[in-house]
Amino acid sequence: MWSNEFDYTGPIEANMETGFLPRARFQALLDTLHQAGYRCVGPQVRDGAIVYDTLGKIEVLPRGIRDQQAPGRYRLEDTASPRYFSWANGPQALKPNLFTPHEALWRSERSTAGAIRFVDIQPPADLIAVIGVRACDLAALRLQDRHFLEGAFVDPYYAARRKNVFLVAVHCTHPAETCFCVSTGDGPHATQGFDLALGELDDGYLVQAGSDKGNTIAAKLPLVPATDAHRQTANQEMQEAARQQTRSLPTRNLRDALFANLEHPRWENVAERCLSCGNCTSVCPTCFCHSETDETALDGKQSLHVRQWDSCFTQGHSYIHGMTIRADTRTRYRQWLTHKLGSWHDQYGRSGCVGCGRCIAWCPVGIDITEEAREICQGGGHD
Amino acid sequence: MTNASVPHEIEVVERIQESPTIFTLRLRFTDPELHAAFRFEPGQFNMLYLYGVGEVAISIVSDPDDERLFNHTIRVVGRVTRGMAQLKAGDRLGVRGPYGRGWPLQQAQDRDVMIITGGLGCAPVVSVINYVIRRRERFRRLVIMQGVKHSDDLIWRQQYARWGKQPDTQVLVAANEGATLWPWHVGNVTELFDKVEIDAARAVVMMCGPEGMMRVAVDNLLERNVHESNIYLSMERSMNCAVGLCGHCQYGGKFVCKDGPVFSYPDVKPLFDMRGF
Numbered sequence A: 001m002w003s004n005e006f007d008y009t010g011p012i013e014a015n016m017e018t019g020f021l022p023r024a025r026f027q028a029l030l031d032t033l034h035q036a037g038y039r040c041v042g043p044q045v046r047d048g049a050i051v052y053d054t055l056g057k058i059e060v061l062p063r064g065i066r067d068q069q070a071p072g073r074y075r076l077e078d079t080a081s082p083r084y085f086s087w088a089n090g091p092q093a094l095k096p097n098l099f100t101p102h103e104a105l106w107r108s109e110r111s112t113a114g115a116i117r118f119v120d121i122q123p124p125a126d127l128i129a130v131i132g133v134r135a136c137d138l139a140a141l142r143l144q145d146r147h148f149l150e151g152a153f154v155d156p157y158y159a160a161r162r163k164n165v166f167l168v169a170v171h172c173t174h175p176a177e178t179c180f181c182v183s184t185g186d187g188p189h190a191t192q193g194f195d196l197a198l199g200e201l202d203d204g205y206l207v208q209a210g211s212d213k214g215n216t217i218a219a220k221l222p223l224v225p226a227t228d229a230h231r232q233t234a235n236q237e238m239q240e241a242a243r244q245q246t247r248s249l250p251t252r253n254l255r256d257a258l259f260a261n262l263e264h265p266r267w268e269n270v271a272e273r274c275l276s277c278g279n280c281t282s283v284c285p286t287c288f289c290h291s292e293t294d295e296t297a298l299d300g301k302q303s304l305h306v307r308q309w310d311s312c313f314t315q316g317h318s319y320i321h322g323m324t325i326r327a328d329t330r331t332r333y334r335q336w337l338t339h340k341l342g343s344w345h346d347q348y349g350r351s352g353c354v355g356c357g358r359c360i361a362w363c364p365v366g367i368d369i370t371e372e373a374r375e376i377c378q379g380g381g382h383d
Numbered sequence B: 001m002t003n004a005s006v007p008h009e010i011e012v013v014e015r016i017q018e019s020p021t022i023f024t025l026r027l028r029f030t031d032p033e034l035h036a037a038f039r040f041e042p043g044q045f046n047m048l049y050l051y052g053v054g055e056v057a058i059s060i061v062s063d064p065d066d067e068r069l070f071n072h073t074i075r076v077v078g079r080v081t082r083g084m085a086q087l088k089a090g091d092r093l094g095v096r097g098p099y100g101r102g103w104p105l106q107q108a109q110d111r112d113v114m115i116i117t118g119g120l121g122c123a124p125v126v127s128v129i130n131y132v133i134r135r136r137e138r139f140r141r142l143v144i145m146q147g148v149k150h151s152d153d154l155i156w157r158q159q160y161a162r163w164g165k166q167p168d169t170q171v172l173v174a175a176n177e178g179a180t181l182w183p184w185h186v187g188n189v190t191e192l193f194d195k196v197e198i199d200a201a202r203a204v205v206m207m208c209g210p211e212g213m214m215r216v217a218v219d220n221l222l223e224r225n226v227h228e229s230n231i232y233l234s235m236e237r238s239m240n241c242a243v244g245l246c247g248h249c250q251y252g253g254k255f256v257c258k259d260g261p262v263f264s265y266p267d268v269k270p271l272f273d274m275r276g277f
């Protein structure tokens, strides 16, 4: 059976909420964060998509914008709605702010005598507040934390950024057709991992603090008491958002089902459609692969050691001398899916998919992870 | 050392040409304190950095008790290793490490030890052979099996001959093509399994080389009733970070850099020798 049942993770309760921020005073949130030393990063429309970038004024927020998403399709449209967050996630949100697409790790300098000096490059220590983080992003962040911070080796670059980030979540009320966070158990309601969470209504925001940092900021906001009507509407909208989701992942143990089906003909079938472009891995909020290379200064006296996002869909990813472990698209797609939905369980105790649907919308040929998983895991006794 | 992803400077003390394409660098940290603190186990590897070119994963082949220098034996295959082949005494490099899990040498004590390697001779097993030979009394029978393509590919040929003369030691070498005066078997190394004399019940086997060769070796050993949990193999995958972050070395749910490179066979069995993992 495919899980379409709505698994509600808990309504907004009066005792958790801090108050209500009227729409007319929303700028106060940005101002308060600025005063606390944060650079705000938030959603805005650019080149036909909602992207996250530095945010000074609320006027830049995507007011009234709705999105249309489908396999291989993403479109924005204007509505008369006064809301800023009535859309589902665009291509990126949180990941690039913490695990940056391109970052210098260290530098080496060579003297004329040939001695080499290694210099640690510290990441910028500025405080960033990300506005409009979704439940799926928080779940993905939890996974990136496990990867970069909770193994034997703690990544100092990620750690420095992570420590300085302030997270303002917004509960989802408008999932896209591609979303399936209900089936992965990660949304649409943000329940943990935020500093502040907002429930957006036409006249303003229900505000909840989720950390000490969040409490400190909330205490400085011009909040008014929330009413039962506010709470009721917010809860109803979230329930409705969950009910709207039509996609889902199979509920059975996907790890065992995928590894039991490594020779399934569907791998060949998807390989005929997949362009091996790696879009899915770059939009995925949990993908962590990166490569390290040296960029030498023209004078030869300095070399920067940088890391940048890499993808298991590239030739170089699995290249070892004399052979590429995954030379064809079939084995690459198989690596991506068996890792994301399978071996993540071994590595991090859960699936690597938080149901954000990005890989579905941003795949140029509209490959749908839920459909591929269902086809490949068929024949193993699901009902 | 605050940031383990930043290398430290080391110096080439000596360079030895082992074959036309294989050379050994004998190295030390330029900072004596770092040198004194450097500890490793046979089977572990370092990330060696060639200035302005990049880093490569290279096994440590010297004896862990040698406090003076540590050695890397490197085969020229591409950009970084080609550059490293040009190094001479006095030249500087970067290093970070050691990384990964080494060979199960504690477990192998008082047992028969069998070491199998194929291809151009695997640096990781040379470290373990030398380790066992130098501490011979701690182990029972020693069997060394090595297969090469052409007899000229066998480096340390005298060493193999010398090892073969030790008591309770068997050296089985095979070349697919043997030149004249080749004293060993001509053919596949796996054809020599019938000659192996070990006590299967108390043998620990360590191997490294092409996965196809290791597959044949594992099947042969299992047939001879060596228990699968006593078979260890060193895996090779693309590596960038060596600390479990970059994702390049993933092998199913394992990261070869931190969960390996030495694995017990049951740990890798589900995907072993399967194309694409």
Ligand SMILES: Cc1cc2nc3c(=O)[nH]c(=O)nc-3n(C[C@H](O)[C@H](O)[C@H](O)COP(=O)(O)OP(=O)(O)OC[C@H]3O[C@@H](n4cnc5c(N)ncnc54)[C@H](O)[C@@H]3O)c2cc1C
Pocket (backbone or CB within 6 Å): A319, A320, A321, A322, B045, B054, B055, B056, B057, B058, B059, B060, B073, B074, B075, B076, B077, B078, B079, B080, B081, B082, B123, B124, B235, B236, B237, B238, B239, B240, B261
């Ligand atoms: C755990 C481990 C131990 C190793 N020990 C030794 C050793 O003791 N001696 C030795 O000569 N070689 C060893 N290798 C192989 C060595 O790392 C590669 O030969 C080397 O990376 C090739 O780099 P290159 O730039 O010269 O070649 P190129 O072909 O130009 O390689 C470019 C990049 O590809 C990747 N790559 C290429 N070949 C390999 C490979 N075989 N394994 C992993 N990544 C590869 C690397 O990221 C490399 O930087 C070991 C590899 C691993 C994983």
Ligand code: SF4
Pocket (backbone or CB within 6 Å): A280, A283, A284, A285, A286, A340, A352, A353, A354, A355, A356, A357, A358, A359, A360, A369
């Ligand atoms: S696999 Fe696709 S749906 Fe799942 S988290 Fe990654 S991008 Fe989102």
Ligand code: SF4
Pocket (backbone or CB within 6 Å): A273, A274, A275, A276, A277, A278, A279, A280, A281, A313, A359, A362, A363, A364, A365, A366, A367
């Ligand atoms: S599944 Fe789609 S997005 Fe991913 S690599 Fe293939 S074509 Fe690109």
Ligand code: FES
Pocket (backbone or CB within 6 Å): B238, B239, B240, B241, B242, B243, B244, B245, B246, B247, B248, B249, B250, B255, B256, B257, B258
């Ligand atoms: S080498 Fe980077 S994860 Fe193993």
